[in-house]
Amino acid sequence: MPTFEAMDMNGKVALVVGASRGIGAVTAQAFAQAGAAVVLAARDKQALDSVAAGIKGETLVVQVDVGDEDSVRNLVENTLAAYGRLDAAFNNATDGPMPAPLAEIDTEQFDRGIRANIRGTFLGMKYQIPAMLRGDGGCVVNMASLAGVRGVANLAAYVAGKAGIIGLTKVAALDYADHNVRVNALAPGTILTHHLQRAGEQAQQAAARSAPMGRIGQADEVADVVLWLCSEQSSYITGAVIPIDGGQAAGVKPPRMYRPGEPM
Numbered sequence: 602m603p604t605f606e607a608m609d610m611n612g613k614v615a616l617v618v619g620a621s622r623g624i625g626a627v628t629a630q631a632f633a634q635a636g637a638a639v640v641l642a643a644r645d646k647q648a649l650d651s652v653a654a655g656i657k658g659e660t661l662v663v664q665v666d667v668g669d670e671d672s673v674r675n676l677v678e679n680t681l682a683a684y685g686r687l688d689a690a691f692n693n694a695t696d697g698p699m700p701a702p703l704a705e706i707d708t709e710q711f712d713r714g715i716r717a718n719i720r721g722t723f724l725g726m727k728y729q730i731p732a733m734l735r736g737d738g739g740c741v742v743n744m745a746s747l748a749g750v751r752g753v754a755n756l757a758a759y760v761a762g763k764a765g766i767i768g769l770t771k772v773a774a775l776d777y778a779d780h781n782v783r784v785n786a787l788a789p790g791t792i793l794t795h796h797l798q799r800a801g802e803q804a805q806q807a808a809a810r811s812a813p814m815g816r817i818g819q820a821d822e823v824a825d826v827v828l829w830l831c832s833e834q835s836s837y838i839t840g841a842v843i844p845i846d847g848g849q850a851a852g853v854k855p856p857r858m859y860r861p862g863e864p865m
Contacts, residue, residue: 608828611636614684615831616676618667618725619693619744621648623794624820628691631824633658640680643694667694667721677728687732689831692725693744697762700755711758718762719769726773730782738781740831743770745786747846763788767842774840783839785830790846792818812847813854 615632619625621643629652632639638659641649646664653660663679666672680687697714698706722743733739748756749763770786777784791797791808797817798805809816823845829835830843844850 608635608832610832613637613688614640614680614686615689615691616640616642616680616687616729617691617693618642618665619695620652621645624792624823625691625693626652627820628693628824628827630656631821631828632689633660635828637689638684642676667725668716670724673724674728677732681732686736687729688736688739690725690729690739690741691827692722692741694721695744697758702755703757706757714758714762715765719765722766722769726769726784730773730777733782734780741773741782741784742827742830743784743786745770745788745842747788747790747844747849750788750842750850770842771840778839785839786842787823787826788842788844788846788850789818789823790844790849792820792823794820812849813851814847816847818845818847
């Protein structure tokens with residue numbers, strides 16, 4: 602785990618949605634290490650409690666269903682009741698069906714992906730932004746994906762959801778650019794989360810080969826960018842979609858050619 606103390610967030614309040622594991626859990630830890638009070642939110646309260654127990658700093662755990670408006674409103678109200686302000690929000694929750702060709706996806710499962718990604722991000726910002734406007738403004742970071750920038754076969758709901766998040770991010774950034782609220786999105790490529798860990802070493806090696814840098818990204822590398830986007834170090838950045846993908850969005854890098862005399 603890297604050191605985040607240099608990113609001073611003392612006195613700030615950060616909300617991390619989807620904090621029960623993976624990138625969300627690591628980012629919650631990073632915010633706390635930087636000095637922020639952290640609100641951890643997700644559906645699985647037991648998992649949230651476990652993450653919170655490992656954080657040194659002030660935390661609040663709130664169970665939330667990001668697709669339910671009352672639940673999201675309650676999350677932000679609990680945050681304000683506990684701390685009186687909201688400075689940063691990371692909307693990281695996602696859901697969707699298993700991979701399948703588009704015509705084979707169950708309609709209700711497709712709707713589930715849209716509900717979590719697009720509706721969930723919309724509802725998050727609908728209540729987070731007014732909370733920030735009550736204070737000195739703030740920063741929102743939404744979790745999109747490289748898949749929201751370019752299509753991926755068999756992932757219709759995921760791709761549509763992440764592309765929708767990018768659209769919402771740009772509109773919110775424009776709506777509140779002159780109100781001291783900045784809104785940006787992340788577009789990670791292959792990151793070593795629990796899904797890829799469970800997939801095994803062969804899948805991880807194949808994923809690493811797909812990145813020009815030749816390796817998989819780590820969750821703390823995503824957390825670094827979230828904290829930077831929520832800090833004054835990125836004060837003139839809003840409406841951006843930041844790739845964290847080892848160069849995948851830049852294009853295709855052919856395999857390195859062997860030259861005689863070089864080590865294999």
